Every structure is written in C-alpha cells, then in structure tokens.
Amino acid sequence: MxxxxxxxxxxxxxxxxxxxxxxxxxxxxxxxxxxxxxxxxxxxxxLLREGASALDWNFFTQLPKPTGEVGGGMANAIVGTLELLGMAALIGVPIGVMGGVYLSEYGSDRVNNWIRFAADVLNGVPSIVWGMVVYALLVIPFKTFSAYAGGVALGLMMVPLVMRTTEEVLILVPQSYREAGLALGIARWKIITVIVVKTALKGIVTGVLVALARVAGETAPLLFTALGNSFWNRNLGQPIAALPLQIFSYSISPYDDWHRQAWAGALVLMLLILGLNIFVRVLSRGKSAAS
Amino acid sequence: MSPLPRPTTPGAGILPVSPRWPDRSFRWLALLAALSIVALIVLVGWELYAGAALAVKKFGVGFLGSSDWNPVTDKYGALPFIFGTLVSSVIALLIAVPLGVATALFLTEMAPVRMRQPVITVIEMLAAVPSVIFGLWGVFVLVPWLRDHVFQWFKHTLGFLPLFKGPIYGPSMLAAGVVVAIMILPIITSVSREILRSVPNLQREAAYALGATHWEVIRIAVLSYARRGLFGAAVLGLGRALGETMAVTMVIGNRPDISASLFAPGYTLASVVANEFTEATTDVYLSALFELGLVLVALTIVINAIAQLMLRTLAGPGSGKVM
CATH class of the missing domain: 1.20.5 (Single alpha-helices involved in coiled-coils or other helix-helix interfaces)
Structure with missing residues (x-):
C-alpha cells in the first residue's frame, strides 16, 4: 500500500x-x-450553575435538615471528609513513603520489580472492593460502622499510590549525593532520611497530595465503612458523614431541595480536589505532575 | 513508561547495610512497608473469599451461570451482573479507545507545541473529577440529553437492530457506557501518549524520507510501531471500566435483566454491591454479594496484570508507573 x-x-x-x-x-x-x-x-x-446558588453560609455551618424540610447544610460532611482524610494520611503516608524508600534504596531489582508490579495491580482494584474488605475486617468484628473503618479503607487505597510516587522521585536524587554521604561516614539510614528524602521532599509531598485528592472524592469505599451520618460525629468509633456520601444520597433522593444541595456539595468537593491539584502544580512548577 | 532507560534501584549495592542496630531496623521497617503491598493483596483475596465461602458452598459453579437474583427466595446468580459489567465496559471502550488514541496522536504528533501542555493539564484535571460528581452530572444533565436527542437518533436510524430496539427510559446500559467512557478517557489518553512518545524518531524520519505526508507517517511509522502498546492502554482502560462504581450505579438503571437492547436498564457487579450490601438481610445474601466482589476482583486483577505486563515489556523493567 x-x-x-x-x-x-x-x-x-x-x-x-x-x-x-x-x-x-x-x-x-x-x-x-x-x-x-x-x-x-x-x-x-x-456545578457552578446549579451549585453556586445553593451555597450560602448555612451550607457550611448547619447540619442536614430532616427529610422533606428545606434548608440546612453539610457542615458535618465537610468536617467528616477532612477527618477521614486525616486518618487515611496517617495510614497511607508512613507505609507508602517507607515502602517507596525500600524500592528506591534497598532490595534487589528482581524482588522490587515484583513489588512494583503488585502495587500497580493493586492500584487497579476497584474502590468498592476496599469497602467490602474493610467491612469484613473492621465492621463485622466491632459490630458497628465507624469513622475508623472509613479512614482505614481510604488509607489502604493510598498505600500503593504513595509508594509508587515516592519511589519515582527518590530515584531522581543523584547518586553522587548518596556517595558524598558515604564518604563522610554517615550511617545509611541517616543518608536516606537527611539527604535523599530531604532532597526529594517536594516530590514526595506532591505525591501525597495527589493521592489525598484522589481518595477525597471516593464514595464507594465509604458506603459500608463510614456509612454516613446526619449529625456531628463525636466518637470516631461511630458512623461519620462524608461529602461524597452526602452527594450520593442526596442526588438519588426524590427531593428538589436535596438535589440543589447535592450540586452545592459537589461544587465544594470539586473545589477541594481541584484546589489540591492546582496547589500541587504550583508546588512542582516546571515539571508536569504525575501523569 | 518513560522512553529513557533509568537506573532502577540507585541505592542498592552501594554499601552493605551496616550491622549496627539503627541501620538494620530502618531497613527492616522499609522492607515491612514494601511487603505491605503483598499483604494487602493477600488480605483482599482472603477477606473476599472468606465472605463468599457460604455462597460458594451453597450455589457452587452454578452461581456464575444463573440469572436468578431473588433475595425473597434466597436464590442468587451472578450472570446479569457479569453481563452488565462486560457490556457497559465494552461500550465504554468502543467510545473511549478511538477518542483517546486520536487525542494522544494529536498531542504527540500534530498539535502546536505551545498548545500541548494546556490540553494535557485539562485531561489530567478530568481524571481528578470524582466518580460521584460524574454520577450527579450524569443523572441530571447527560442522561436526559442522551435520552431526548442521541438515543432518539439511534432509534430512528438504527432501530432495526435489536441493540437499539425497545422503549427509551434514559438510565440504561448505553448511558452507563457513555459515562464510563468519559471516566476512562484520561487514563487511555495519557498511557497512549506515553506509548507514542516512546516511538523512536528514526521511525518517523524514515517515513518522511520516503516522501510520506504527515498523516501517512503516523499511519505507517507511528501507529504500526505502537500498536501493541496502544492495545495495552486499551486493556488498562478496560480494567478501570470494569470496576467503576458510583457513576454507573447512578445511571445504569439497576435492574438485573439481560436484554439485547442497549436502551434497557442493566446492573453491574460493582453497582449491585454498592446498592444492596447494607440491605443484605440474610447471611446467604451477604455472602452472595461477597462472591460478586470476588468475581469483580478476579476480573480486574487479571485484566490489570495483563495490561501491566504488556506495557512493562514494552518499556523495560523498572520504568515509571502507569496510574
């Protein structure tokens, strides 16, 4: 031809x-x-057209109103999402970063390639599955849906994400930095923490924020772990509200006012996630963030 | 996926870990964290299997082939959900692969250099939109529009096909396919872009030297060279499509029927779990849902592993990640 x-x-x-x-x-x-x-x-x-009109002071300060009543807000869901993200970070960041350190600084190529492969495969596991796994792991034994379970579900999702991005940036630290440390007789763990990780800190933070932005919008893993709550959560051992959960339940409800609030909630969630992403871009200006 | 070969484990082998305890324990901690990945895979498999054991024992292999889903009589079968998952994912791929590859071609081969980064940024932002927001937009904007315009057009022009027969409700297999297509477009585009970037320039120059036009260069030199990698990108997209939950749940109509018509509502593995998990009143019901989860995980892990292997052999070991 x-x-x-x-x-x-x-x-x-x-x-x-x-x-x-x-x-x-x-x-x-x-x-x-x-x-x-x-x-x-x-x-x-x-989101702007439908959501902006429903955004007012009450939206950020009030609890959801009972079924059918007009008004109210999503204050508890906004705070709940932040609490869940905090718990997820407590699990995902240390394990992910340390795992990334191992992949970049220790181990053999053969074993590490298998771990990378496993991490990539794990990244592809549907998020709803994490909900089921954590349900079996934490909700059944403790006989209650809880904020802890939701945090764990999001945290486990973060582990492979953070691990891969951390490794990616640690690999870029020039070999001569490590050698300089060795020549000075510094212990290896100090070289890693004080020189290698510190040099790549910006990249690691970027990876963590991208992972947080990713799990912030997750609904499926929270459906049967955090469950949702129309009131304030005063005990992390109890169900907690989250923005994505609230958007979901409001948007499949038959009430117009709840639809309006779902749009407003979605706008806030989107601003949070886009904000994180834009912040990351500013942070790592010059090079494109994880693609 | 980076076209450049990179050192894989720079720290490895430059110094034996010193026998002193801080060094040893730091290394053990790191190893433990890395192995947590393996532990997580085992955990996922084990918990789902343990949850599904009851249903596996009760229904056996017949579970996969039965289209009975009746909580009242406590009879469960996975077929309508497997069908719905596969059909909605295939629709999504049919839409997203050509669009994604075309966009990737535009970005790597055709677009003016200054236009590329903004387009890439927009597509990356699209990847950041949460599933539930696509669902919300799908329910209130996209599906009504599809129902009133696109579906009508299909019915009028292609209505003689069984695929486009029957009443139009809005929420349907086709609507779910369209929404999932939008959601997997960013990953297909970005992986395709990496694949196309890794095509050596020598290929292109050789074709230009023969007098080929821009498009002919792409067709002859670039696409044929990248074919396998692009297939890998499509498989990766399929892996994502199979597991999409929230947006699909909101637009697919949630009815466990097997229908030839794409206008009919359907149900997927992920969405039945999302909808019915907290309502499962009997142990067998819950266990059947766990078995659906197990089927879903088995499907996605196999598909993802295939995709990763295809992309990895192309890029060489230890190369960058594919999200």
Missing amino acids: NAAAINCLPSPGLALRRRWASRGMTMLMGACAVVVMAPLFLVIYF
Whole structure:
C-alpha cells in the first residue's frame, strides 16, 4: 500500500489528495481532543450553575435538615471528609513513603520489580472492593460502622499510590549525593532520611497530595465503612458523614431541595480536589505532575 | 513508561547495610512497608473469599451461570451482573479507545507545541473529577440529553437492530457506557501518549524520507510501531471500566435483566454491591454479594496484570508507573 503510494508520487492530483487527507486527519484528531476535554468544562459549568446558588453560609455551618424540610447544610460532611482524610494520611503516608524508600534504596531489582508490579495491580482494584474488605475486617468484628473503618479503607487505597510516587522521585536524587554521604561516614539510614528524602521532599509531598485528592472524592469505599451520618460525629468509633456520601444520597433522593444541595456539595468537593491539584502544580512548577 | 532507560534501584549495592542496630531496623521497617503491598493483596483475596465461602458452598459453579437474583427466595446468580459489567465496559471502550488514541496522536504528533501542555493539564484535571460528581452530572444533565436527542437518533436510524430496539427510559446500559467512557478517557489518553512518545524518531524520519505526508507517517511509522502498546492502554482502560462504581450505579438503571437492547436498564457487579450490601438481610445474601466482589476482583486483577505486563515489556523493567 505505502509502496504503491510512493510510486505514484509524480501524479499531481494524487499528491494533492494525500496532502488534503493529511490535513483532514489533523483536524479530525484535533476535534477528538476537543471532545475529550469538553466533559470537564461541562461538568464545571453545571456545578457552578446549579451549585453556586445553593451555597450560602448555612451550607457550611448547619447540619442536614430532616427529610422533606428545606434548608440546612453539610457542615458535618465537610468536617467528616477532612477527618477521614486525616486518618487515611496517617495510614497511607508512613507505609507508602517507607515502602517507596525500600524500592528506591534497598532490595534487589528482581524482588522490587515484583513489588512494583503488585502495587500497580493493586492500584487497579476497584474502590468498592476496599469497602467490602474493610467491612469484613473492621465492621463485622466491632459490630458497628465507624469513622475508623472509613479512614482505614481510604488509607489502604493510598498505600500503593504513595509508594509508587515516592519511589519515582527518590530515584531522581543523584547518586553522587548518596556517595558524598558515604564518604563522610554517615550511617545509611541517616543518608536516606537527611539527604535523599530531604532532597526529594517536594516530590514526595506532591505525591501525597495527589493521592489525598484522589481518595477525597471516593464514595464507594465509604458506603459500608463510614456509612454516613446526619449529625456531628463525636466518637470516631461511630458512623461519620462524608461529602461524597452526602452527594450520593442526596442526588438519588426524590427531593428538589436535596438535589440543589447535592450540586452545592459537589461544587465544594470539586473545589477541594481541584484546589489540591492546582496547589500541587504550583508546588512542582516546571515539571508536569504525575501523569 | 518513560522512553529513557533509568537506573532502577540507585541505592542498592552501594554499601552493605551496616550491622549496627539503627541501620538494620530502618531497613527492616522499609522492607515491612514494601511487603505491605503483598499483604494487602493477600488480605483482599482472603477477606473476599472468606465472605463468599457460604455462597460458594451453597450455589457452587452454578452461581456464575444463573440469572436468578431473588433475595425473597434466597436464590442468587451472578450472570446479569457479569453481563452488565462486560457490556457497559465494552461500550465504554468502543467510545473511549478511538477518542483517546486520536487525542494522544494529536498531542504527540500534530498539535502546536505551545498548545500541548494546556490540553494535557485539562485531561489530567478530568481524571481528578470524582466518580460521584460524574454520577450527579450524569443523572441530571447527560442522561436526559442522551435520552431526548442521541438515543432518539439511534432509534430512528438504527432501530432495526435489536441493540437499539425497545422503549427509551434514559438510565440504561448505553448511558452507563457513555459515562464510563468519559471516566476512562484520561487514563487511555495519557498511557497512549506515553506509548507514542516512546516511538523512536528514526521511525518517523524514515517515513518522511520516503516522501510520506504527515498523516501517512503516523499511519505507517507511528501507529504500526505502537500498536501493541496502544492495545495495552486499551486493556488498562478496560480494567478501570470494569470496576467503576458510583457513576454507573447512578445511571445504569439497576435492574438485573439481560436484554439485547442497549436502551434497557442493566446492573453491574460493582453497582449491585454498592446498592444492596447494607440491605443484605440474610447471611446467604451477604455472602452472595461477597462472591460478586470476588468475581469483580478476579476480573480486574487479571485484566490489570495483563495490561501491566504488556506495557512493562514494552518499556523495560523498572520504568515509571502507569496510574
């Protein structure tokens, strides 16, 4: 086919057709890129249009009103999401960062490649499955849905994410830094913590924030761990509200006022997540963040 | 996925761990953290299996082939959910793979250099939108629009096919496919982009030297070279599509029927778990849901492992991550 095309080069009509075909394909591909980008703008447009009008002071300070009553807010869900993220970070960050240190600084290529592979596969496990696993692990034995269970579910999801990004940035620390430390007779764990990790700290923080932004919007792992709550959570051993859970239950409800609030909640969640992502981009200006 | 070969474990082998205790214990801590990945995989498999044991014993292999889902009579079968999961994922792939690969081609081969980064950023932001927000937007904006315009058009022009017969409700297999397509587009695009970037320039230059036009270079030199990697990207997208939960639950209609029509409501493995898990009143019911989870995990882990292996052999060991 291509050989034939080249043999025919001298024919001016064909050359023209080939040039136009090339231009046409470029436009088609460009149109595809526009179609791919469109949903983001559409989602943001509708979040602003539907959500902004429902955002008021009450939304941030009040509890949800009982079924059918108009008004109220999502204060408990906003705080709940932040609490859950805090717990998730307590689990995901130390394990993930230490695991990343191992993959970058210790071990053999063969074993480490298997661990990387396992981490990538684990990243692909559907988030609802984490909910089921933590339900079996924590909710059944303790006989109650709890904030702890929700935090653990999100934290476990963070482990492989943080591990891979941490490793990625530690590998970029020049070998000569480690050698300089060795030449000074510094203990190896100090070289790793004081020199290697410190040099790559910005990258590690970036990875952690990206992982947090990712789990912040997760609903499925919280459905049967944190469960949701229409009141303030005063005991982490009890169910807790979360923004994604509240958005979900409001948007499948039959009440217009709850739909309005679901949009407002979604707008707040989106601002939180986009804010984290933009912060990350500013932090790692110059190089593109994890793709 | 980086085209450049990189050192894999820079710290390894430069110094034996000193026998003193702080060094040894630090290394053990790190090893423990790394091995937690293995422990997590075992944990997922074990907890799901333990939860599903009762249903496995009661229904045996027939569970996978039965389309009975009746909590009242305590009879459960996975077939409608496996069907729904596969059909909605395949629809999503049919939409997302051509669009994603085309966008990746545009970004690596055609777009003006200054336009590339903004487009990439927008697509990365799209990946950050939570599932539940796509669900909300799907329920109130996308599905009504599809129902009133796109579905009608399909029915009028292709209505003679069984795929597009039957009443149009809105929430349906097709709607779920479209929403999932939007959600897997970023990963397919970004992995495809990495694959295309790893095509050696020599390939392109050789084709240009033969007098090929821009598009011919892409077709002859780039696409044929990257074919396997792009297939890997599609498989990775499939892995993500199978497990999408919230948005699908909100737009698929949640009815455990097997219907030839794409306008009919369906149900997926992930969404039945999301909907019915906290309502499971009997032990067998809960156990059947655990078995659905087990089927879902088995499917996604196998698909993901295949995708990772395909992409890894292309990029060489220890190369960067694929999210």
